[in-house]
Amino acid sequence: MVENRPWLNALSHLVLITGVVVVAFPVYLAVIASTRGPNDFYSGLVPLLPGPHALENYSAMFGAGLSTSGAPPLGLMMTNSLIMALSIALGKIAISILSAFAIVYFRFRFRLVAFWIIFITLMLPVEVRILPTFKVVADLGMLNSYAGLSIPLIASATATFLFRQFFLTVPDELMEAARVDGAGPMKFFRDILLPLSRTNIAALFVILFIYGWNQYLWPLMITTDTGYYTVVMGIKRLVAVADAIPQWNYVMAAVVLAMLPPVVVVVAMQRLFVRGLVETEK
Template sequence: MIERSPIGRPVAHVLLVLGLAIVAFPIYYTFVASTQTLQTILRPPLPLVPGDQFLDNYGEALFGGVDRIGGVSVWTLLFNTSVMALGIAVGKIVISILSAFAIVFFRFPLRMTFFWLIFITLMLPVEVRILPTYKVMVDLGMIDTYAGLILPLIASATATLLFRQFFMTIPSELVEAARVDAAGPMRFFRDILLPLSKTNIAALFVILFIYGWTQYLWPLLVTNDNQMNTIVIALKKMVSFADADTPWHLVMVTAILAIAPPVLVVVLMQRWFVRGLVEAEK
């Protein structure tokens, strides 16, 4: 029998709080800097309590525009990044779940060959095929468009593999029962597979949304117009080699606003995310 030490729980709590403080302090410090004036930030040490410029700094960033990125507001950057992240996440899930459905429940020539071709693309990330992909986007006139930001990143071999592995656990009796009830393939997919896949879809959505939100290399190549920049690209453009030329108060505001949506998605979908990763019985 395992005996519990009387000091074990307090020590564990102290260690957990200490670890949380170490992880959260840089974010808090960034928030504090986002509420200070530029002069305060350039004159260290920075205070450890928020300043009185919260409304001014956030209002200027969201609605006033930032000179170093062509006067584009952070609101526009957030919109562009949200469209890209949502488009990538939803597109990857839709394509992957339909691909896995076809591979598992349909019998057609070269079925497994197509699956392995999809699987092999794991070794060809966008960084490897970036030149031909960029050339295709130029030829199709998709530079500085949302389609150009989303379409090259919309396929996912990983999500297809995960859905395939889950679909293979569906009892054959369930498939036979659907056939007896005269349910067609799409009705079986809509009424049975989709409800059973909700937790998997939720878990993948969180992962893929963050993947799309944090993209840097592809948006850097495919966008020339500042109005089409994502927030990650804008953050890099806002920072100058000389501290005096960098609007650090607006950089800190942009950094906090860039962090907020992914954190919000994780918090709101935490229960579904955990269930989708660890739930064994469907």
């Protein structure tokens, strides 16, 4: 793939640029729409240049929300989303790295069984088990609470599986050297395994944070109190107004705001994230 063919170069660039445009154009539209006044959309033509109302749209959405659609201010919803996404990401990492540690480094009875049970839950995403999970959460009185929002989503096998695969690549001699050096299991975990998993943890954090942030169905199910609404489900409410035209400028301002935290997380952790995906540091 080191040949120098101008036509091939041009063609591949064309394909890439087309792809970028297809992905980026809707985002651009959202940003533009969020800077326009409320009446700019009635003409049926979508404006392509920014308007003067950015500040008022954003501050209105962030501070007050749209009372007509029964959604609280974005500030509150984003805080809720942040709490939920962070607890899911951190909780999942904490639980899965410990269970992977147990499965890889300890010989206990039913170890394989434990692994397979965890593994099988990979086939049961939230949507599949949503009704029984709802029943359990409701019976435990966790509806309309942060615990109810995050705990059922913390239990999952993906991260356990990834950490297990990573731990298997860590040479056994490292553990043996630590044993000879007088480190017990938890000390080995803290001093050796955790630092080695740093990039993997970062990569998983990014993925899981976005996963938690983008949850739609589950918060929709278990929250009836507007105080616990998350931003992704809130956007839907903004659009679904009765007997009126959606106020696209406000909706789009909410959309842009909802996009920001995942972007910030990805940008901030990009270097670690990429290293965690491609490099194994041993």
